[in-house]
Amino acid sequence: MTNINVEFKRFDSAQALTTQVAGAIAARLASAIAARGEASLLVSGGHSPIRLFEQLRAQVLDWSRVSIGLVDERWVDPGDPASNERMTREALLSHQAAAAKFFGLKNSAASPELGAASAWTALAHLSRPLDLTVLGMGDDGHTASLFPGSPNLTAALDLAAPEACIGMRSPSPPQARLSVNLRALLNSRRILILMLGEGKLRTYGAANRAGPVAEMPIRAVLRQETVPVEVVWAP
Numbered sequence: 001m002t003n004i005n006v007e008f009k010r011f012d013s014a015q016a017l018t019t020q021v022a023g024a025i026a027a028r029l030a031s032a033i034a035a036r037g038e039a040s041l042l043v044s045g046g047h048s049p050i051r052l053f054e055q056l057r058a059q060v061l062d063w064s065r066v067s068i069g070l071v072d073e074r075w076v077d078p079g080d081p082a083s084n085e086r087m088t089r090e091a092l093l094s095h096q097a098a099a100a101k102f103f104g105l106k107n108s109a110a111s112p113e114l115g116a117a118s119a120w121t122a123l124a125h126l127s128r129p130l131d132l133t134v135l136g137m138g139d140d141g142h143t144a145s146l147f148p149g150s151p152n153l154t155a156a157l158d159l160a161a162p163e164a165c166i167g168m169r170s171p172s173p174p175q176a177r178l179s180v181n182l183r184a185l186l187n188s189r190r191i192l193i194l195m196l197g198e199g200k201l202r203t204y205g206a207a208n209r210a211g212p213v214a215e216m217p218i219r220a221v222l223r224q225e226t227v228p229v230e231v232v233w234a235p
Contacts, residue, residue, distance in 0.1 A: 030062075040066075040130045044070070061096075068088070073106050076106070089102070130189065
């Protein structure tokens with residue numbers, strides 16, 4: 001079920017991927033700044049993008065005109081080791097990129113469901129459509145925090161729903177998560193999916209086979225025909 005809107009790029013090593021992709025992201029942001037005076041970037045957390053962020057933060061551009069947000073967050077304190085905000089601040093928002101504006105998702109609400117509206121208000125600072133959304137993919141086929149089997153997955157994948165943040169549940173701790181919904185993910189000029197390792201390549205192959213979107217939510221991104229998608233992979 002390959003979509004001609006999806007471009008797959010294979011790199012020989014993670015180092016080659018991070019170097020080239022960081023340069024390409026910086027060029028896209030610089031082009032946005034030149035055209036519109038600002039750039040907007042939505043990124044994923046976890047471990048996979050750390051090396052990419054470390055390369056990206058050294059790129060020379062007017063970072064003061066770049067606004068950055070997260071596609072999802074674990075509902076933990078921003079200082080917690082599991083926090084996507086903490087990882088992003090440490091890996092990306094330093095060096096040249098320290099001047100960028102960052103908008104986190106975690107707030108003082110007791111649960112993701114109660115904090116979703118305030119989190120979306122924070123993300124409203126990013127200009128739409130986003131210039132680039134950087135996604136990852138889990139071994140179960142989830143992306144952002146759109147997990148198979150999560151109670152709110154159907155609502156999160158509903159393209160008739162307005163753009164929003166929505167409370168989700170992960171099968172592994174910390175289970176309480178917040179994610180932007182599919183409609184918000186797709187309000188982007190381009191989507192980049194970052195994958196590292198043979199396991200992710202196998203998962204990607206499975207995602208491209210026939211099957212329900214709810215079984216592997218990354219399929220919702222791969223099958224849509226509105227936003228160009230670039231999938232980058234290295235061993």
